[in-house]
Amino acid sequence: PVAATGSYLWRSRQQGEGVALTVDFGGGTLDLAVVRYQGARFRVLATEGLALGGDRIDQMIFSSLLFPELGKGEPWRRPVDGREVETLFPFEEFESGLLNWQTTHLLSQNRTRAMVVDRLSRGGVAAPKFQRLLDLISYSYSYNCIQAIKRAKAALSQVESTQIDIPELNLQVPFTRARFDALLAPVLDQLRGRVLSVLERARIAPGEVSVVIRTGGSSEIVAVKSLLEALFPGRVVGHEPFTSVACGLALAAFEG
Numbered sequence: 001p002v003a004a005t006g007s008y009l010w011r012s013r014q015q016g017e018g019v020a021l022t023v024d025f026g027g028g029t030l031d032l033a034v035v036r037y038q039g040a041r042f043r044v045l046a047t048e049g050l051a052l053g054g055d056r057i058d059q060m061i062f063s064s065l066l067f068p069e070l071g072k073g074e075p076w077r078r079p080v081d082g083r084e085v086e087t088l089f090p091f092e093e094f095e096s097g098l099l100n101w102q103t104t105h106l107l108s109q110n111r112t113r114a115m116v117v118d119r120l121s122r123g124g125v126a127a128p129k130f131q132r133l134l135d136l137i138s139y140s141y142s143y144n145c146i147q148a149i150k151r152a153k154a155a156l157s158q159v160e161s162t163q164i165d166i167p168e169l170n171l172q173v174p175f176t177r178a179r180f181d182a183l184l185a186p187v188l189d190q191l192r193g194r195v196l197s198v199l200e201r202a203r204i205a206p207g208e209v210s211v212v213i214r215t216g217g218s219s220e221i222v223a224v225k226s227l228l229e230a231l232f233p234g235r236v237v238g239h240e241p242f243t244s245v246a247c248g249l250a251l252a253a254f255e256g
Helices: 002-011 054-070 092-099 101-108 110-121 127-139 142-155 177-202 222-231 244-255
Strands: 017-025 030-038 041-050 075-080 083-088 161-166 171-176 211-215 236-238
Touching (some): 030 177
16 A cells, blocks of 8 residues: 555656555455655654455455355255255355365365255256256356456445346346445445545544545455445545556656
8 A cells, every 4th residue: 555655656647745545455465554655755753454355345245146056055855864954055065166266176075075966966946057057067167257246346336236147057137236335335334434444543533534535456446436435425536446556656666
């Protein structure tokens, strides 16, 4: 966030002085900095960060919207000690591997694959869900799911309603901005808390902030924009969401 601050102050050709709060909300982390600036020069008052970003939000969407379409919560009748027992399908054994596409292939091992095949063989109205799950773990389609989620998430910055479209699984899941906002509620609470915390550590009241510099891909989410605008009305500016840090580092290297 310090590099992004330098990039903004240089690009905006600042002449006056004031206090800037930079909110860098990217794919992997949320990073904040409070600086006192005069022109393009500044002094860092406080920084703070949190391991929360767009990747975690994607996983939240995956869990909430896609897991039910892959068999989560469905019953499973199976033989135990010579009798038929009905339980819920043990979807929790698949969750981590589905959310982390780099390890999805491990779910295709004999034991986990056998559970899906057995549940699929028992048919019923949930059979299409388990066929999707079997296809997903057989061909490691978690990456495709994450990319479809990213596209839908980005679309909701422009429209009120879209779909998570995964043709590999013959699956389309409606996704609205209202549903997205509801999923984001705990994320927004953490964002609000960190903003107030870093200001307190800098000994700066919210009313003393001259400008809030919003950067990083996740800062483009409508609910994030709305939260920052509510906290700092009329003082929030968007700045180069994907290149501000690199630009700021290049400027620092040049000046150094």
